[in-house]
Amino acid sequence: MARFVDRTSLRVIAGHGGNGCASVHREKFKPLGGPDGGNGGRGGDVVFVVDPGVHTLLDFHHRRQARARNGTQGQGSLRNGSAGEDLVLAVPDGTVVMGADGEQLADLVGVGTRWVAAAGGKGGLGNAALASAARKAPGFALLGEAGQERELVLELRSLADVGLVGFPSAGKSSLVAALSQARPKIADYPFTTLVPQLGVVSAGEQTFTVADVPGLIPGAASGRGLGLDFLRHIERCAVLVHVVDCATMEPGRDPLSDVDALEAELARYTPGLGGELADRPRIVALNKIDVPDAAELAELVTPELAARGWPVVAISTASHAGLRELSFLMAREVAEYRAAQPPPEPTRLVLRPPSVGEPAFHVDPDPDEEGAFVVRGERPERWVRQTQFDNDEAVGYLADRLARLGVEDALAKAGAQPGAPVTIGDVTFDWEPSTPSGAIVALGNRGADPRLDRSTRASAAERKSARAARRAGPDEEDAEPAT
Structure with missing residues (x-):
């Protein structure tokens, strides 16, 4: 049995970029023909596209994770x-995408609208692209970057011109069925309608859509009943129609009190899109006048409702009395509302380049360890992610890039001492100021760097282990080592 799902969560993971290749061209009589390693391919994006053939978020309800290819x-x-x-x-059209914190990220309206939910990682450069006058044949390549990962909440908010507002069993589904070719479930018990139903109505030369949504009860704006499910789907409606049951036998209910209760819930609800519901045009449809007592009650309350400035129509979904007048009235209100709206602004891509003179990184003291420092910045953090730390030449290349950027000079000005722990991204180094900015370093064999000898790296690893033990506390420090 098909299900309607209008809210779900989804984890999207973009593809990782491919690693670059470290290769040297070899052929007969040319054992070292120069670097010829190619670049890695970029990771795939995760993209949302509005499809007119999709009407529910059911697919994402069963598929909680979406991953693009690497x-x-x-x-x-x-x-x-x-x-x-x-x-x-x-x-589906009308999908709103929010982050895990509830922040709205995208409002997907219009067939073909596309939005990149997660961007794929960039591919790493091969050693052919890294060759320079100083490094004629690099023995390393850059790693590909990880793809973007996000936790998203998808919410469907129906796109309809007219929203039918009413208590359960007021006759909203019967009205949609009488006006259009839609065939919602109709029964004589409350909350027969559990999911929104859309019907297309023609009135003369105009065509518009009508939304039949779950019934409203007092307290709906606070989540009682199916209130939030109801209210979410009328946020975008241009006109609201109060469908009032004039034949109800429930004590304490009459057309005026029903309308007042509905208006109170609409005023309490704060929509996320499209402005306040209190500003939308209203029409009152007094239903079930095929019942004699209901017809008399409708005639009695019509002047008072009309005094509020709302058009009032007495109808019967059973005998179709008043439906033609109601359909033309809805068409007129929709046309007037749409004409009064400002034209939509064209979508513009806003680029915000960094200000002139804005630093590419910041050096801050590490609050967790005395004498340690943290380097923050998009470029140095990205360079660290691209580095093969099991390759001395790649580490030396990273050191040269950081030095040219001015990281070593900034650390010296901040008071860093040789051997001070320096964290960039998720990697911590023992700072050894061996590459001053602008210095030219004589390189060794491919894959090696004379500034990085094994003894220095071993002592740095020992100091790193000691720091980790100090941070872990006395209990973990005294624990037996794993075998």
């Missing part, structure tokens, strides 16, 4: 890795 690694002979295929997810 890029492939570069190869020798200057062959770049292939890009990961984008993962395109079809969503």
Whole structure:
């Protein structure tokens, strides 16, 4: 049995970029023909696209994670890795995408609208792209970057011109069925309608859509009954129609009190889109006048409701009395409301380049350890993620990049001492100021760097283990080592 789902959560993971290739061209009589490692391919994006054939979020209710393909690694002979295929997810028109904290990220309205939910990682450069006058044949390549990962909440808010507002069993579903070709479930018990139903109505030359949504009860704006499910789907409606049951036998209910209760809930609800509901045009449809007592009651309350400035129509979904007048009235109100709205502004891509003179990084003292420092910045953190730390030449290349950026000079000015722990991203180094900014360092064999000898790295590893033990506390420090 098909289900309607209008709210769900989804974890999206973009593809990782492929690693670059470290390769040297070799052929007969040319044992070292120069670097020819290709670049890694970029990771695939996760993209949402509005599809007119999708009307529910049911697919995402059963699929809580969506992952795009990774890029492939570069190869020798200057062959770049292939890009990961984008993962395109079809969503219904009117889908709102929010972050895990509730912040709205995208409002997907209009067939074909696309939004990149998670961007794929960039591929790493191969050693052919890293070659320079100082490094004619690099023995390393850069790693690909990880793809973006997000926890999202998808919420469907129906797109309809007219929203029917009423208590359970007021006749909203019967009205949609009488006006259009929609066939919602109709029964004589409350909350027969559990999911929104859309019907297309024609009145003369105009065509518009009508939404039949779950019934409203007092306290709906606070989540009682199906209130939030109801109210979410009328946020975008241009006109609201009060469907009032004039034949109800429930004590304490009459058309005026029903309308007042509905208006109170609409005033309490704060929509996330489209402005306040109190500003929307209203129409009052007094239903079930095929019952004699209901017809008399409708005639009695019509002047008082009309005095509020709302058009009032007495109708019967059973005999179809008043439905033609109601449909033309709804068409007129929809046309007037749409004409009064300002034209939509064209979508613009806003680029905010960094200010002139804005530093590319910041050096701050580490609050967790005395004498330690943290380097924060998009470029140094990205460079660290791209580095192969089991390759001395790659580490030396990273040191040169940081030195050219001015990181070593900034650490010296901040008071860092040789051997001070320095954290960039998720990697902690023991700072050894051996590469002053602008210095030219004589390089050794491929994959090696004369500034990085094994003894220095071993002592740095010992100091790192000692720091980790101090941070762990006395209990873990005294624990027996794992075997």
